[in-house]
Amino acid sequence: MKFSINHQQIQVFAKANWLFVVLILVTFTSCRKEDDASKNSTSTYVPTPILASDVFPREFGIPALPSDNPLTVEGVYLGRMLFFDPVLSYDSSISCGSCHKQEFAFSDPVPVSSGAFGLKTHRNTPSLFNMAYSKKFFWDLRVNNLRDLVFEPIQAHNEMAMTLPRLEGKLKNIARYKEYFNKAFGHAPNVVDMSKALEQFMLTMVSYQSRFNRFFPGDSIQLLSSSELRGAFLFNGLVNFNNGVTNGADCFHCHGGELAQQQNLNMGGFANNGLDVVHTDKGLAAIDNKSTSLGVFKTPSLLNIEKSAPYMHDGRFKTLDEVIDHYSDNVNFNSPNLHPLMDHGGIHLNLSAQQKADLKAYLLSMTDNKFLTNPAYSNPFKK
Ligand code: HEC
Ligand code: HEC
Structure with a gap:
């Protein structure tokens, strides 16, 4: 009976042991904290990952x-x-x-x-x-x-x-x-x-929340008005003259896809879209010194295009009407390095007033008001 240990004694023993382990752990972690603190001025570096x-x-x-x-x-x-x-x-x-x-x-x-x-x-x-x-x-x-x-x-x-x-x-x-x-x-x-x-x-x-983006790639046609829909066919149609009238204006090769911008640089991601005969701004040629890059610029996305006037690398066009007039009637066929998609065999698109209005209506469906007012992108100093 001398060496028998009762239940209570076992518990006390176990508790003491447990306390000992806790004490060791506390000393150990507090040392580690000190180590960290000597590396950083404070110990708050625990950034929260974003998925x-x-x-x-x-x-x-x-x-x-x-x-x-x-x-x-x-x-x-x-x-x-x-x-x-x-x-x-x-x-x-x-x-x-x-x-x-x-x-x-x-x-x-x-x-x-x-x-x-x-x-x-x-x-x-x-x-x-x-x-x-x-x-x-x-x-x-x-x-x-x-x-x-x-x-x-x-x-x-x-x-x-x-x-x-x-x-x-x-x-x-x-x-x-x-x-x-x-x-x-x-x-x-x-x-x-x-x-x-x-x-x-x-x-x-x-x-990504414009009406255009909800419509794209064409499965929610009811979201577009009839004018916007005609504009969509012009924008996404190939140039194809029939008695001097084309039912496609081919914007999509360079401004296509859900981003309204060709991401593949060699497929229209940059181009000379025929603004000038003499390039006062050399564009890409100033960087790579190639004569074939003279007057070549990055193709911008057309999302939110309603809001980003004036247009082109020098802001020469005040309105979308002026831009559409350029593509319809004023492309300079003599512009060195004119992109092959711009010349249509030397014939201007000559869009009708209705076609121009339809094209513009389609461009206006690309406005994303949620993006333009999203507080996550707003000035944090203006409350
Ligand atoms: C004084 C006006 C001005 C200020 C200030 C300015 N930018 Fe710009 N930003 C421009 C202009 C003009 C261009 C086009 C320059 C060019 O292409 O040669 C540009 C181009 C850019 C582009 C390229 C966009 C693209 O799609 O190619 C980015 C990104 C950008 N700026 C971010 C910034 C950031 C970040 C700051 C602050 C550190 C800044 N900008 C300050 C006028 C400004
Ligand atoms: C061959 C490629 C190409 C095609 C096709 C094309 N564009 Fe562009 N677009 C460009 C380039 C490149 C620019 C920028 C040119 C510059 O600033 O020098 C541009 C600029 C624009 C801009 C001004 C964007 C801004 O932020 O300033 C609009 C709007 C536009 N294009 C609409 C259209 C429409 C509408 C069509 C069809 C009728 C079309 N584009 C066909 C390449 C193209």
């Missing part, structure tokens, strides 16, 4: 995203703040959002925009959305990804006129950036993570 399927609609498919810059709630929000923050410019006067305005599909309603010190941009400010699906950026396609791209407007003397050391210094001294760079990347503010945050924000700018 690509929550950002990109099934109809568009999941685009190829940069594997070294996963989308996170904190990264995207940091990018959104940076996009709308004038501190990115030399004199804190201009943000990305000063030229890329949400209500105009992130374009600017003027032929050329005003940057720092009142200087003008050389080209028209393009609209911004569905960039996750693009492989080349700028009118002359000179940049391959959004992360590299952001350094151009920031440093261009006629846009934000900023230097990178000065910008990094500014960001490091702003409390919200100290907090958010740490939350998103686990570091103090620096320009590399800045470019990644802007990339994340821009990748999430997706426009």
